[in-house]
Amino acid sequence: MQFHQPTSIREFIELSSNLSDQFTTLLAGGTDLLPRYERGQALPDHLIDLKKLSDLYHINIKDDSVQIGALTSIQTIQENPLIQFEFTALHMAAHDFAGAQIRHRGTIGGNIVNASPAGDLLPALYAFDAILTLIGPEGERQLPVQEFILGPGKTALKQSEILVSVTLKRNGYKSIFQKVGLRQSMAISVVNLAFVYSQKEDVFDYLKIACGAVAPIVVTLDKLTSTILDSTSKPDDWPLLIEADISPIDDIRATAKYRKQVVINLVKAFLKGQLDA
């Protein structure tokens, strides 16, 4: 295996274009990748380490948006005061993420491209309608996170492309994240949820609920939220509306039935104002 460490995006693109017909993998923090190699997954012919790409470490605050570089660590996201106040669900997800070592090493880009149904940053990124910036030999393109993640471990990343940054609009919405795992942060989520909302006199005028680990990809509970926004559903209707958007499975961490009930309980608690950031 050959190891490469480009120092600029231009160098990365040149290198990955030259290797486009070879088995190549990108390495960020390695917290998903290295355990896979330890478990016996085949090593690539070329490993491109991204860590020297200084343009991918930033949190740029603009008047109407925040741009987070793909190599920004989970710890940096957790510590950023603007993310804590304006994108609280993302802050909470970073806070409840693994232990300190993994939070310092793991990156937002790795969490997105790994495309795990239980990835903890993903519900908040879905609920905030994050836009991803990708760069490759054909130039730069933007894609909503919902269109980038195609299935477990599957994304729309093209050959020789790199995820450069994540952009969030500063809409002033409130938000909350909830993670249920066998242990609080040191375990893969059994269910994780992000609630992004705005209210006037206790009535929602914006509401998005994104839910992880209950389907092959993160799902938004649109059937429920649309009926809450137009006041056409009652609490008794909520469980069926929630179930219409999720399709959990039994696995070693929990049964489908348990996952369904946890989602219903957490959503009900949120809608009754019983969850705090």
Ligand SMILES: Cc1cc2nc3c(=O)[nH]c(=O)nc-3n(C[C@H](O)[C@H](O)[C@H](O)COP(=O)(O)OP(=O)(O)OC[C@H]3O[C@@H](n4cnc5c(N)ncnc54)[C@H](O)[C@@H]3O)c2cc1C
């Ligand atoms: C002990 C332990 C605890 C964990 N706990 C959690 C947890 O609580 N919650 C959670 O969600 N996850 C958890 N994880 C999983 C992992 O830490 C996260 O998914 C992390 O965000 C991955 O980031 P990374 O930089 O280490 O990715 P890497 O392992 O370096 O890469 C992951 C994938 O993304 C690709 N990639 C990375 N960056 C880019 C880029 N910029 N452009 C294109 N492709 C890219 C890589 O090629 C690879 O396919 C845990 C892992 C371990 C080992």
